[in-house]
Amino acid sequence: MSKKLTVKEMLILTMCAVIVFTCKIALASLPNIELVTFMLILLTCIIGIRTIYIAFIYVMLEILFYGIGFWVCGYIFMWPLLVCLTVLFKKKMNESNLFRAVFSALFGFCFDLFYSIIICMISGFWTGIMYFLAGILFSTVHMISNYFIMLLLGEKLHIFLGKLYISYMYTEP
Amino acid sequence: MRKLIRSYPRAFCSLLIIVLAAIMFFGFRNYPKDEQLQTEKRITIEVVNDNALHYTNTYEVTTKSITLGEIIDELGIVQYSGSTINRYITSLDGMEADETRKEWWGFYINDEFAQTGVDSTNIKDGDKYTFVFNVGYQ
Numbered sequence: 001m002s003k004k005l006t007v008k009e010m011l012i013l014t015m016c017a018v019i020v021f022t023c024k025i026a027l028a029s030l031p032n033i034e035l036v037t038f039m040l041i042l043l044t045c046i047i048g049i050r051t052i053y054i055a056f057i058y059v060m061l062e063i064l065f066y067g068i069g070f071w072v073c074g075y076i077f078m079w080p081l082l083v084c085l086t087v088l089f090k091k092k093m094n095e096s097n098l099f100r101a102v103f104s105a106l107f108g109f110c111f112d113l114f115y116s117i118i119i120c121m122i123s124g125f126w127t128g129i130m131y132f133l134a135g136i137l138f139s140t141v142h143m144i145s146n147y148f149i150m151l152l153l154g155e156k157l158h159i160f161l162g163k164l165y166i167s168y169m170y171t172e173p
Numbered sequence: 174m175r176k177l178i179r180s181y182p183r184a185f186c187s188l189l190i191i192v193l194a195a196i197m198f199f200g201f202r203n204y205p206k207d208e209q210l211q212t213e214k215r216i217t218i219e220v221v222n223d224n225a226l227h228y229t230n231t232y233e234v235t236t237k238s239i240t241l242g243e244i245i246d247e248l249g250i251v252q253y254s255g256s257t258i259n260r261y262i263t264s265l266d267g268m269e270a271d272e273t274r275k276e277w278w279g280f281y282i283n284d285e286f287a288q289t290g291v292d293s294t295n296i297k298d299g300d301k302y303t304f305v306f307n308v309g310y311q
Contacts, residue, residue, distance in 0.1 A: 098182055105190055133201075140197045147190050151183065 005050070012168055013050065016043055017057035024062070032142040037104045038149050040079060042158055044086035045093050045100075046165050051086075055079040074115050082107055097154045105147035112139045213237055214298040218245070220266045222306035224276075230266055241280075241302055242292035260292060265304050280304045 005013075020043075023035035036058070044051040059075045085107075092099050112135045120128030132139075178185045215235045222228040238244050242260065245251045252264035262278040263270055270276040280287050281303040287294060296302075 098186060102186055136197055137201050140194045144190060144194050147187075151187065 005053075008169070009050070012165075013047075013053045014057060016047075016051075017054045017061065020054060020058045021061045021065075024058075025065075032108075032138045033145040033149075034142075035149065036079070037082065037107055037146050038153070040082050041086050041093065041100055041104055041150070042154065042161055044083050045090060045158060046162050048090070049083070049087050052080050052083045055083050071115075073118055074111075078111060078114055094158075097151065097158065100154050100158075101147050101150035104150045105143045108142035108146035109139050111142060112136075212298075214296055216244070216296055216299070217301045218248070219301065219303040220250070221303060222268055224306050224308055226268070228266075228268070236296075239295055240292055241294040241296055242290075244296065245291065260290070262291065262304075265306075268306060270306065275309050277307050277310075278304055279307050 016039075020036055020039045023039055027033055027035060040051060040055060043054060047054075056079075059072075059079060062075060063072060086093055086103075089099070089103065093103070112132055116128040116132035118128075119131045213235060214237070215233070218232040218234060220228070220230045220232075232248060232250075234244055234248070236244055236247070238247065245265075250266050251262060252269075253260040254263050255261045265278055270278050280291070282294065283301055284303065294302075
């Protein structure tokens with residue numbers, strides 16, 4: 001893979017970001033049940049660190065759609081962080097779907113923790129702790145949903161996306 | 174046990190996640206029913222309307238309730254709008270706040286403006302809660 005992005009790669013990355021965003025919108029009515037973690041982990045397993053572009057484009061689309069709010073601080077940091085962590089454990093992630101499921105469950109649970117740290121810094125330690133405890137039910141839902149989505153769909157979509165990526169990247173138009 | 178986990182890692186992890194979630198779910202649900210919160214408390218509730226009537230009414234209450242919302246419900250002096258989780262006071266002691274005239278009820282805990290709603294304010298023994306009728310938003 002060359003260092004510079006080709007136009008083809010740019011298009012593929014943008015299309016992936018749009019798919020991630022569409023998945024988010026499709027499940028927006030369900031509290032803390034989302035496919036963004038699932039998609040970003042799988043795409044990172046296949047594309048690698050360049051998925052960070054998808055994460056940033058996705059955050060940009062969210063900002064365009066919903067406007068800027070407190071949640072942006074979390075999004076702009078957490079999704080690229082997810083990509084970096086996935087790259088860090090890429091070998092293990094590609095080998096085991098169960099590892100991917102446990103990882104995405106942990107990430108889902110820790111998502112609110114990051115906001116609590118910000119609130120700790122702004123409003124004091126106990127306010128941050130209370131914020132986290134008040135939302136622990138939703139963090140739990142996030143954890144369970146991430147785990148089962150990955151466990152049930154991860155294996156097949158990983159193979160499918162891999163094939164699709166190879167066919168798009170390495171065949172002439 | 175180890176052999177069993179190695180044979181069925183998916184089932185083991187799924188069970189572990191479900192058990193963890195169940196502990197968190199029931200722990201969270203039972204937390205406010207802590208016995209410490211249900212001890213007897215003596216508080217003062219004051220209703221003030223200095224706007225037109227110069228009205229003041231004081232209630233001395235001894236209760237085992239947890240939130241301020243529960244107590245004013247028991248006293249039967251309040252009317253609300255909104256859902257049962259996040260209620261907005263529209264009338265107290267028969268005095269209605271007209272939103273179109275920018276009237277609203279605010280409340281103070283020990284003379285400090287409250288940062289929480291009545292349903293998320295846990296009462297403490299000896300505290301004074303003052304409901305004040307306000308006009309305008311500044």
